[in-house]
Amino acid sequence: KNQVEQSPQSLIILEGKNCTLQCNYTVSPFSNLRWYKQDTGRGPVSLTIMTFSENTKSNGRYTATLDADTKQSSLHITASQLSDSASYICVVSAGFQKLVFGTGTRLLVSP
Amino acid sequence: GAVVSQHPSRVICKSGTSVKIECRSLDFQATTMFWYRQFPKKSLMLMATSNEGSKATYEQGVEKDKFLINHASLTLSTLTVTSAHPEDSSFYICSAMGQIYHMNTEAFFGQGTRLTVV
Numbered sequence: 001k002n003q004v005e006q007s008p009q010s011l012i013i014l015e016g017k018n019c020t021l022q023c024n025y026t027v028s029p030f031s032n033l034r035w036y037k038q039d040t041g042r043g044p045v046s047l048t049i050m051t052f053s054e055n056t057k058s059n060g061r062y063t064a065t066l067d068a069d070t071k072q073s074s075l076h077i078t079a080s081q082l083s084d085s086a087s088y089i090c091v092v093s094a095g096f097q098k099l100v101f102g103t104g105t106r107l108l109v110s111p
Numbered sequence: 112g113a114v115v116s117q118h119p120s121r122v123i124c125k126s127g128t129s130v131k132i133e134c135r136s137l138d139f140q141a142t143t144m145f146w147y148r149q150f151p152k153k154s155l156m157l158m159a160t161s162n163e164g165s166k167a168t169y170e171q172g173v174e175k176d177k178f179l180i181n182h183a184s185l186t187l188s189t190l191t192v193t194s195a196h197p198e199d200s201s202f203y204i205c206s207a208m209g210q211i212y213h214m215n216t217e218a219f220f221g222q223g224t225r226l227t228v229v
Binding site for chain 2: 034036041042043044045046049089099101102103104106
């Protein structure tokens with residue numbers, strides 16, 4: 001069964017600190033892995049998308065890594081800001097038109 | 112980046128009435144659109160996949176007669192919640208996938224629609 005698991009479920013950090021979110025997946029066939037940021041009451045917004053051959057990809061203060069051998073990905077946020085408070089969703093594409101969603105990590109950045 | 116516009120963002124309706132939600136791809140042709148439902152503090156749950164010009168494919172457990180999906184053009188898909196009940200109250204999100212230069216596997220999401228049935 002295709003599954004995407006994320007940890008932690010929720011996280012509270014102080015503004016300015018770094019944090020790392022984890023994503024483990026068992027998805028076949030694997031096409032790509034995406035990280036989305038979803039603000040409360042809004043649709044998800046793409047942060048990064050990585051294919052099988054990519055190990056790391058950055059988007060500003062967001063850096064995603066992918067280990068296709070262990071089927072793990074991480075999203076690292078540096079110098080967190082209050083606006084980073086949101087849910088972060090890991091999504092794995094299992095072939096054409098098939099997206100498997102993780103349950104998300106709810107991040108709260110406190111002042 | 113590509114933009115997907117979803118309308119309305121919020122709607123309140125009475126039980127028994129029908130509500131239509133629109134999803135438009137503004138700067139690309141979406142060959143495939145997806146409709147999701149999201150419960151509080153939960154991840155997105157796929158309801159159906161629609162391809163332009165053909166009938167939607169519904170996920171198991173989703174009533175196709177209750178959630179009518181129309182994808183009549185490459186830029187517009189609609190979800191109609193028929194005979195709405197309070198248990199249909201939820202956050203509905205669409206996403207569109209299409210060939211955008213080299214990003215042919217990218218999926219862009221609408222802003223979501225908060226439906227409240229009273």
